[in-house]
Amino acid sequence: xxxxxxxxFSRLLSGIALVLGLxxxxxxxxxxQPADSxxxxxxxxxxxxxxxxxxxxxxxxxxxxxxAHRSQLGGSRFLWDALVRGDIDVYPEYTGTxxxxxxxxxxxxxxxLADTLARYGVAMTEPLGFNNTYAIGVRADLADSLDxxxxxxxxxxxxxxxxxxxxxxxxxDGWPGLQDAYNLPQDARGVDHDLGYRGLVNGSLDAxxxxxxxxxxxxxxxxxxxxxxxxxxxYEAILLYRTxxxxxxxxxxxxxxxxxxxxxxxGLNARAKxxxxxEPVVAANYLNEALNLEATAETPSRMERVGVRTEExxxxxxxxxxxxxxxxxxxGILAAKSRIVGxxxxxxxxxxxxxxxxxLLAVMVPxxxxxxxxxxxxxxxxxxxxxxxNTYTGLNDLSRPLVESAEALGLSAAxxxxxxxxxxxxxxxxxxxxxxxxxxxxxxxxxxxxxxGGYGQPILTGIRRANLGLILEGTVPAAxxxxxxxxxxxxxxxTLLPRxxxx
Amino acid sequence: xxxxxxxxxxxxxxxxxxxxxxxxxxxxxxxLIGPSGSGKSTLLRLMNGLITPTAGAVTFDGTPVExxxxxxxxxxxxYVIQEGGLFPHLTGRSNAALLARHLGWPDDRVxxxxxxxxxxxxxxxxxxxxxxxxxxxxxxxxxxxxxALMLDPDVLLLDEPxxxxxxxxxxxxxxxxxxIFRDLGKTVVLVTHDIGEAGYFGxxxxxxxxxxxxxxxxxxxxxxxPSSPFVEDFIQAQRAPLEHLEE
Ligand SMILES: Nc1ncnc2c1ncn2[C@@H]1O[C@H](COP(=O)(O)OP(=O)(O)O)[C@@H](O)[C@H]1O
Ligand SMILES: [Mg+2]
Numbered sequence: 001x002x003x004x005x006x007x008x009f010s011r012l013l014s015g016i017a018l019v020l021g022l023x024x025x026x027x028x029x030x031x032x033q034p035a036d037s038x039x040x041x042x043x044x045x046x047x048x049x050x051x052x053x054x055x056x057x058x059x060x061x062x063x064x065x066x067x068a069h070r071s072q073l074g075g076s077r078f079l080w081d082a083l084v085r086g087d088i089d090v091y092p093e094y095t096g097t098x099x100x101x102x103x104x105x106x107x108x109x110x111x112x113l114a115d116t117l118a119r120y121g122v123a124m125t126e127p128l129g130f131n132n133t134y135a136i137g138v139r140a141d142l143a144d145s146l147d148x149x150x151x152x153x154x155x156x157x158x159x160x161x162x163x164x165x166x167x168x169x170x171x172x173d174g175w176p177g178l179q180d181a182y183n184l185p186q187d188a189r190g191v192d193h194d195l196g197y198r199g200l201v202n203g204s205l206d207a208x209x210x211x212x213x214x215x216x217x218x219x220x221x222x223x224x225x226x227x228x229x230x231x232x233x234x235y236e237a238i239l240l241y242r243t244x245x246x247x248x249x250x251x252x253x254x255x256x257x258x259x260x261x262x263x264x265x266x267g268l269n270a271r272a273k274x275x276x277x278x279e280p281v282v283a284a285n286y287l288n289e290a291l292n293l294e295a296t297a298e299t300p301s302r303m304e305r306v307g308v309r310t311e312e313x314x315x316x317x318x319x320x321x322x323x324x325x326x327x328x329x330x331x332g333i334l335a336a337k338s339r340i341v342g343x344x345x346x347x348x349x350x351x352x353x354x355x356x357x358x359x360l361l362a363v364m365v366p367x368x369x370x371x372x373x374x375x376x377x378x379x380x381x382x383x384x385x386x387x388x389x390n391t392y393t394g395l396n397d398l399s400r401p402l403v404e405s406a407e408a409l410g411l412s413a414a415x416x417x418x419x420x421x422x423x424x425x426x427x428x429x430x431x432x433x434x435x436x437x438x439x440x441x442x443x444x445x446x447x448x449x450x451x452x453g454g455y456g457q458p459i460l461t462g463i464r465r466a467n468l469g470l471i472l473e474g475t476v477p478a479a480x481x482x483x484x485x486x487x488x489x490x491x492x493x494x495t496l497l498p499r500x501x502x503x
Numbered sequence: 504x505x506x507x508x509x510x511x512x513x514x515x516x517x518x519x520x521x522x523x524x525x526x527x528x529x530x531x532x533x534x535l536i537g538p539s540g541s542g543k544s545t546l547l548r549l550m551n552g553l554i555t556p557t558a559g560a561v562t563f564d565g566t567p568v569e570x571x572x573x574x575x576x577x578x579x580x581x582y583v584i585q586e587g588g589l590f591p592h593l594t595g596r597s598n599a600a601l602l603a604r605h606l607g608w609p610d611d612r613v614x615x616x617x618x619x620x621x622x623x624x625x626x627x628x629x630x631x632x633x634x635x636x637x638x639x640x641x642x643x644x645x646x647x648x649x650x651a652l653m654l655d656p657d658v659l660l661l662d663e664p665x666x667x668x669x670x671x672x673x674x675x676x677x678x679x680x681x682x683i684f685r686d687l688g689k690t691v692v693l694v695t696h697d698i699g700e701a702g703y704f705g706x707x708x709x710x711x712x713x714x715x716x717x718x719x720x721x722x723x724x725x726x727x728x729p730s731s732p733f734v735e736d737f738i739q740a741q742r743a744p745l746e747h748l749e750e
Contacts, residue, residue, distance in 0.1 A: 405588030408551055409650075410577030415605045423592040500634030501592050 332391020
């Protein structure tokens with residue numbers, strides 16, 4: 001339903017974007033909607049994939065391409081779809097994930113993988129060199145005290161708390177299959193991959209899923225349980241790219257083939273996660289050493305980063321909120337005036353609002369791709385409810401004598417609306433706009449999940465790297481922006497409303 | 504000028520107006536009086552077409568109100584409700600000028616008419632730029648009257664225009680209103696529940712009870728020849744406090 005509803009709006013949206021002179025294509029490079037001549041790398045939302053993504057950027061840049069990186073976009077399926085759709089040109093993937101999960105219906109094997117990919121217009125490099133398979137980990141002290149050595153040993157302790165990353169919970173090669181294969185009695189909880197480590201360390205979780213190249217295995221003294229039934233397959237890292245990728249860029253990617261042992265990768269992950277070195281720097285340093293590439297990572301200062309994020313966030317909030325005001329107030333008027341359409345309008349915006357914001361964002365991606373456009377549209381839909389409902393309530397709650405006086409004057413319906421009803425409902429309408437603004441600015445941080453950038457970007461990175469500084473780099477400006485926008489609306493209210501209508 | 508024939512208005516089980524015949528003569532002040540809930544306001548709303556009768560017919564100048572163009576009809580009838588019904592977001596001047604502006608009057612014509620009316624209703628001109636919440640009750644009613652008179656309508660419908668005012672201010676405004684009605688020769692329908700006011704304004708008075716007219720005529724007739732014990736009681740009830748003091 002939401003989809004059918006959203007599509008006509010998208011055309012309107014682009015129209016308004018043009019009118020406002022804020023062409024989405026004219027974004028700066030970091031999160032840019034790439035121009036045709038440039039390439040885009042995507043990466044999943046975990047550190048190793050982000051580092052590999054930056055390396056793909058570097059090797060192609062070294063060959064003269066203009067390359068953007070939409071980092072930490074989401075899970076495998078999300079990136080695969082983006083690649084097939086052409087939103088991105090390259091992303092790091094793992095053979096096991098392709099065979100077990102993404103191409104499971106095609107029933108392919110490792111030997112036929114390249115052919116299967118070709119049917120989707122996708123090609124892959126030779127393996128980068130390391131196998132990053134899933135593994136189940138427990139704290140070393142717990143493993144010792146309960147004598148846990150294999151995954152099967154978990155059967156003896158049904159009381160153990162299992163927490164698995166959300167992707168692992170759902171994948172056919174993840175928890176459901178594992179539970180069957182080992183006959184495990186526990187129920188597992190879904191948690192964010194990075195929060196899982198913290199849960200394990202603080203004791204709220206006893207066993208979590210890991211990637212075998214995770215830096216934390218050593219850092220937190222985690223024991224990897226033996227997969228003695230050979231449940232987990234092989235997950236060789238490769239780079240996937242579209243077959244229409246220019247040959248020179250492809251050659252660049254091929255430079256990375258066979259370059260990484262498991263130890264190398266664990267070391268690079270540790271540089272980023274434990275030493276808190278930014279991924280672009282980790283990637284560039286390694287390439288300089290290993291390939292003599294002379295790649296230089298751009299390391300913008302904190303102020304520069306906040307500046308770019310602010311610009312992105314303002315585009316998201318400004319466009320979506322502007323559009324919600326432009327459409328929400330007329331819809332609210334319609335709801336108040338039409339007995340036939342009115343209840344329908346209220347119901348539809350109400351239902352949209354009950355869709356979790358994450359789901360709404362995700363639903364926008366198939367028709368619109370990743371980037372700012374789907375995020376603007378989702379935020380717009382999300383901001384409608386307070387504006388529509390407050391306009392409706394404001395108009396419906398006008399005092400009877402005033403409505404009667406206006407009625408008895410003999411004004412036209414339009415004149416009555418413009419000269420009397422809307423001014424009288426203005427405070428309620430503006431309150432709706434304020435609520436929408438606050439919701440919008442907060443929700444816009446989720447836009448980073450679909451490549452829209454904004455303050456959500458450092459928050460995502462910060463959560464992933466357990467870096468409070470980065471999390472604050474997103475949350476503090478978002479709070480400041482909220483305060484500024486509310487102040488602006490307050491000033492607007494003061495200038496718009498006559499003195500008799502202010503509190 | 505306004506004729507009601509066999510008019511009833513029902514709200515569900517409530518009978519607000521019950522089979523009323525009433526003629527409002529041009530140039531006269533007709534007073535509708537009666538206890539609260541007797542149907543006075545409902546009668547006014549029937550006259551300017553804010554509501555339509557459940558049964559019977561209302562005509563204005565011979566044309567059934569239902570068939571008349573509502574806007575044109577209302578431009579010929581000024582309407583003032585008890586609390587004035589002034590719009591709180593507009594100054595006194597803008598309230599009064601609202602309808603003229605909607606009709607596209609040029610500024611100088613609007614200003615001239617406002618000046619004329621300010622003088623007529625004796626509003627201190629500096630009050631024009633105040634918002635209703637900044638005006639006294641009496642001043643608010645004067646502005647309401649200006650708004651109702653802006654297009655120089657044939658008829659004024661006033662629903663308890665003095666009901667919310669202090670006695671002193673009320674007496675003042677009563678005097679002013681009566682001279683305005685006289686000078687302008689308007690057809691006025693005035694609603695009140697106050698006997699004194701009815702007698703003061705009314706060329707013709709109709710006393711209502713439970714949606715019906717129980718007696719009509721001059722105030723003198725009502726006082727000296729009440730048609731029923733109810734009329735006598737209604738009049739007596741308002742006289743009693745003063746008589747008590749006279750003893
Ligand atoms: N819109 C309405 N809906 C329901 N009942 C109404 C409505 N308007 C008036 N009434 C009822 O009709 C009766 C007459 O009301 P009204 O004309 O306002 O009386 P008055 O003005 O004499 O006090 C009252 O009982 C009142 O409750
Ligand atoms: Mg009344």
